[in-house]
Amino acid sequence: MSYQNQLDLALSEVRTNLLEVSKACQTPLLKDALNYVSQIPGKMLRPKLTLIAGTISDVNPGMDLIRAATALELLHIASLIHDDILDESTERRTLPTVHVKFGTPVAILLGDWMLAHSFELMSHSSDMARQEFADLTKRLCEGQFLEAELKSRDNYQIKDYFQMVSLKTGCMFESSLMIGLTHHRTDWNPSVLKSLRQFGTTFGIAFQIADDILDLCSSKEFTGKDTQNDIRQGLRTLPVLLALKNDQDSPLLHHLKQDNQSWLEKNLTTYLVSGTYMGQARDMAEDYIKKADEELRKLPQGPWIEDLSQLGQGLKKRLSQLFVS
Numbered sequence: 001m002s003y004q005n006q007l008d009l010a011l012s013e014v015r016t017n018l019l020e021v022s023k024a025c026q027t028p029l030l031k032d033a034l035n036y037v038s039q040i041p042g043k044m045l046r047p048k049l050t051l052i053a054g055t056i057s058d059v060n061p062g063m064d065l066i067r068a069a070t071a072l073e074l075l076h077i078a079s080l081i082h083d084d085i086l087d088e089s090t091e092r093r094t095l096p097t098v099h100v101k102f103g104t105p106v107a108i109l110l111g112d113w114m115l116a117h118s119f120e121l122m123s124h125s126s127d128m129a130r131q132e133f134a135d136l137t138k139r140l141c142e143g144q145f146l147e148a149e150l151k152s153r154d155n156y157q158i159k160d161y162f163q164m165v166s167l168k169t170g171c172m173f174e175s176s177l178m179i180g181l182t183h184h185r186t187d188w189n190p191s192v193l194k195s196l197r198q199f200g201t202t203f204g205i206a207f208q209i210a211d212d213i214l215d216l217c218s219s220k221e222f223t224g225k226d227t228q229n230d231i232r233q234g235l236r237t238l239p240v241l242l243a244l245k246n247d248q249d250s251p252l253l254h255h256l257k258q259d260n261q262s263w264l265e266k267n268l269t270t271y272l273v274s275g276t277y278m279g280q281a282r283d284m285a286e287d288y289i290k291k292a293d294e295e296l297r298k299l300p301q302g303p304w305i306e307d308l309s310q311l312g313q314g315l316k317k318r319l320s321q322l323f324v325s
Contacts, residue, residue, distance in 0.1 A: 003303045007051055010061035010069070014047045017070040024117060033102055033110045037077060040093050045311070046072040046176040052304045053180030053196065064124040065183050071121035071133065072176050078114040079140055081107050086144070087233050128182040136175035143167030151234040154257065158241045166201060169208040174200030192299060199295040203312060206288035210319050212237035213281055217269045231256075231264055238284065240268075243277040250275075282319050289316060 022034035047069035054065045061069075083089075084097040085107055091097060099107035115137070122133045146164045150156045177200045181188065215230055216239055230237050236244070236256070243252055252271060255263045272278045289312040296305050 003055060006060055007048075007055065007307075010051045010066055011044060011048055013063075013066050014044065014051075014069045014073065017066065018073060021070075021074070021114075021117065025113070029102075029106065030110065030113060033098065033106055034114075036101060037081070037098065037110070037114075040095055042073065042077070042093075044073065046076050046172060049173060049176040049200070049308075050180035050183075052307050053177040054183055055304055056181055056300060056302065057183075057185045065180065067121040068125050068129065068133075068179055068183055071118040072172075072179065074114045074118040074121070075133075075137065075140075076172065078111040078118070079144075081111040081114075083144070086148070087229055089229055122179075125179065125183050126186055128186045129179045132175050132178050132182065136171055139167050139171045143171070147235065150236075156236070156241075158238065158245065161236075161238055161241055162205065165205050165208040169211075170201040170204035173204035173207065176200065195295045195298040199292045199299075199308065202288045202295065203292040203308075203315075206285045206292065206312065206315060209238055209281055209285035209288070210315050213239060213278060213285070213319065216240075216272060217278060228265060228268065231268065232261060234259075239272045239277045239281040242280050243272060243275055246277070247275065285319065286316060289313075 019038050021038070022031040025031060025034065050069040050072050051061050051065065054061055054069075080092065081098050084092060085099045085104055089097050090100050095101075097107075098110060102110075119133070122130050125133070143164055143166075146160075146167060150160055150164060174197050177196050178193070181193070181196055212230065215237070216228060231240065240252070240256075243250065244256075250271075251263075252268075254260075269278075292312055293309055296308055299305065
């Protein structure tokens with residue numbers, strides 16, 4: 001079986017695991033909530049990274065690696081459920097968010113259960129992979145704490161934003177790769193570990209910048225979730241921070257301090273595009289994609305290199321679908 005066929009089959013088995021996860025519980029309400037979550041189709045990017053990295057070891061994706069990839073997606077979904085509560089989001093991929101559908105207590109418990117189940121799925125992995133998963137969970141929580149702190153501050157800087165996205169998104173992509181790489185084999189050259197980590201982090205940062213641009217200048221129909229939600233919650237993402245840094249006397253700062261949602265909803269996107277701040281953010285995302293590609297050249301060569309490189313190209317294509325000056 002070819003590499004691509006093996007990867008596609010393994011990813012299909014991860015999807016099956018996610019659809020059948022409700023079989024691991026007995027409570028009817030929990031089953032209903034799990035089945036509801038399984039209706040919300042995701043990109044499956046994190047388990048794909050795990051499976052791709054697993055093939056670098058020349059190991060066919062066995063059930064233990066597939067379980068680990070499933071664990072990464074469950075952790076990701078659990079974090080989204082909790083994020084949606086904190087952000088008061090009402091829709092995700094055109095469906096009501098879990099806390100809107102079932103109530104906040106059920107959503108909290110569902111995320112907790114999924115997190116616990118993800119650790120159970122990781123129990124067959126190597127010690128190194130399990131430690132990576134535990135460290136990832138802590139860093140995701142730290143990133144969420146940092147986001148909450150930044151929302152309460154008026155004067156945080158671009159460097160604070162990058163610290164936050166490194167913890168919330170960069171580390172997720174990094175660890176997804178590292179868990180796949182070290183699932184069966186742990187005696188890698190340190191340079192390989194370093195380059196794969198750096199690829200994951202830089203690609204993750206580019207992914208988050210792109211997501212923040214989409215949140216500000218695309219429609220709910222395009223993204224499948226609430227747009228401009230960050231700014232409503234008091235979170236200033238990269239395009240906004242670039243505008244504030246370069247035009248401190250602009251009306252934007254005044255309207256942000258006054259929490260003038262009416263002005264922001266009507267004028268923010270136009271202001272950011274006309275001021276080229278959206279374009280600057282896009283250029284920074286593309287720079288991170290380029291840096292990620294540079295790290296790929298340092299890794300053992302194989303079909304996985306093209307797969308990882310294509311992820312960055314797909315991200316650039318997604319950004320090009322928007323009007324960004």
